[in-house]
Amino acid sequence: MKKINGVIFDMDGLIFDTEAIYCKSNVAMAKEYGLKEYDEAYYRTEIGLSEEHAYQKYLTDYAYLPEETIQQFFKESRSKVSKTFKENGAPLKPGVVELLIYLNQENIPCIVASSNTRVAIDQLLEKANLRDYFVDTVSGDEVTHAKPHPEIVEVAVKKLNTKASETVMLEDSLNGIRASFSANVPVIMVPDLIAPDEEALEKVYAVKKDLFEVKTLIEEK
Numbered sequence: 001m002k003k004i005n006g007v008i009f010d011m012d013g014l015i016f017d018t019e020a021i022y023c024k025s026n027v028a029m030a031k032e033y034g035l036k037e038y039d040e041a042y043y044r045t046e047i048g049l050s051e052e053h054a055y056q057k058y059l060t061d062y063a064y065l066p067e068e069t070i071q072q073f074f075k076e077s078r079s080k081v082s083k084t085f086k087e088n089g090a091p092l093k094p095g096v097v098e099l100l101i102y103l104n105q106e107n108i109p110c111i112v113a114s115s116n117t118r119v120a121i122d123q124l125l126e127k128a129n130l131r132d133y134f135v136d137t138v139s140g141d142e143v144t145h146a147k148p149h150p151e152i153v154e155v156a157v158k159k160l161n162t163k164a165s166e167t168v169m170l171e172d173s174l175n176g177i178r179a180s181f182s183a184n185v186p187v188i189m190v191p192d193l194i195a196p197d198e199e200a201l202e203k204v205y206a207v208k209k210d211l212f213e214v215k216t217l218i219e220e221k
Contacts, residue, residue: 095211
């Protein structure tokens, strides 16, 4: 990896410990709507998907339910979590503030590129007072193709005005790793709910247990 001139942050499971919140809420609500076998293991299969792709996955996996039921589950589950984010925010992942402070001190621009919605990104960043650390954000509803397509990463690189080879992506999900790899942007994985599999290990530059370790790696560059 060359000198790092820009950093792209995924959001859910990377900046914020949101995946656990989504999982707990969705599992509880799935029981109310009759989505059988929707448990933590099932939730993990949708990590890294865009909202549109997650919805289509529900339609396929729970085809025995009326589409209206899936629509209502999708709407209410997202609304419930959105309310939580607006009122309480979400816990920060270890090392995120320290890493952002360091990158800002070194004048290395940072950007968020998340499959989540613009509303969710704004709510969480503002609640945590992190917005000023980022030059910009890219949401899943602002691109045509969701991860694992490289579009969201390519848009982020363009907004950073850096070379792909001199930018690094921080990710926790396989779809994000695939997107970064396809965009020729080196990617560092910080696992959240899912451990790296063989494909992830082949495509990442490094795997670090938390953002403190990422900070150390970047400092050494």
